[in-house]
């Protein structure tokens with residue numbers, strides 16, 4: 001089972017300040033606990049301020065076909081937004097970010113593990129429920145699962161011809177992250193402060 | 206002595222590398238280091254290089270220091286979590302070891318214990334950050350150290366001829382922001398690429414030592430081209446090594462090539478770091494041929 005919790009208010013404010021926002025909520029699988037009320041309250045306040053171009057509440061956004069079908073109906077609202085803010089687990093955010101590759105897609109939640117079963121969605125994108133979602137610093141590609149060393153501060157010296165040092169069949173995750181950030185014009189996020197991972201997440205939940 | 210003091214004085218800093226053995230008899234290695242490496246500024250000691258289990262870097266640093274050499278303690282994040290790393294840093298300070306080279310480290314799968322757990326609790330950047338904290342008198346947990354905090358020269362690595370050079374430059378910048386004082390590079394065989402890299406890297410204002418490997422044979426170069434990240438030996442160099450087998454075997458061709466690379470890179474950097482890989486005895490000749 002997973003639990004998603006809203007990122008700290010300041011973090012979310014910083015991501016959306018002065019920006020038009022398109023919101024995607026995923027109330028997907030039963031295995032995920034979702035902060036429905038808090039998210040709702042926040043989104044209502046933004047709507048009142050006129051900063052929301054549209055809201056899509058759906059389930060299983062990690063199912064690509066389903067997600068694409070629903071998103072297509074909202075394309076205008078999405079184009080009108082500066083940021084697409086996704087309230088879901090890490091897999092959902094990655095699926096959206098890969099689909100809207102030209103858009104700035106941000107995660108509004110952190111994903112943590114809870115004892116019990118995981119959702120059984122067919123997973124093209126992986127989330128290890130690290131508790132401190134890094135997707136906003138990595139262009140929507142998960143550094144925990146896409147990098148063999150789960151590095152959160154950038155590429156190691158081991159990539160050769162764009163492949164990971166551990167597995168030459170696998171593209172280096174940080175190569176992908178760099179390319180995506182360059183594509184969406186967000187290389188500046190690489191200048192963020194040093195990230196030190198917190199492995200104590202299950203105590204916090 | 207901290208090697209940063211020499212960079213500050215504008216000296217061209219020369220270091221070489223020593224890899225501890227798989228065993229604890231180091232007399233021979235120490236003799237060799239004393240004979241061939243006494244003339245240079247500092248000696249790096251690798252930390253279970255290529256994820257192959259060996260004698261510890263810290264112990265070897267201490268032994269070299271006792272012989273009058275200046276060690277650079279290499280520390281990777283592969284085998285220890287942040288508690289062990291910080292503890293070892295304090296141990297280094299107690300031994301009077303002042304120079305560090307802080308790396309992420311190769312993955313355990315590449316070495317001789319592929320079953321081992323890869324740690325990577327920290328990475329090169331957060332390890333530099335941790336050292337900086339210790340220097341400020343607090344550990345990563347936010348707890349105060351007792352007594353005068355340690356002071357180190359904090360080195361880091363970068364791979365200038367990597368096919369992902371932009372991602373490497375971005376990482377270098379993060380290391381600078383975290384507190385890196387100087388850089389050593391992955392082995393360079395393509396001076397043009399290095400010079401281009403330095404044009405971009407000089408904005409960070411940190412001294413860079415160009416990494417040099419003395420090529421031993423055409424076979425070694427081909428191996429590196431296929432297997433070592435960020436290293437590419439051009440075809441002409443491989444041909445040069447093939448030409449006169451005896452001369453290559455004696456190390457003369459390799460020294461000539463390496464000296465040429467150093468000469469070409471020297472105007473653009475602040476030092477050289479030699480990875481002799483067993484050819485420590487060739488280091489004095491190389492430096493002479495390179496005019497250092």
Ligand code: SF4
Nearest residue numbers: 090127128130134142
């Ligand atoms: S960074 Fe990766 S592992 Fe961590 S919550 Fe986000 S998607 Fe999941």
Ligand code: SF4
Nearest residue numbers: 147156164165172173
């Ligand atoms: S090569 Fe790339 S994916 Fe592999 S460990 Fe290094 S940074 Fe991570």
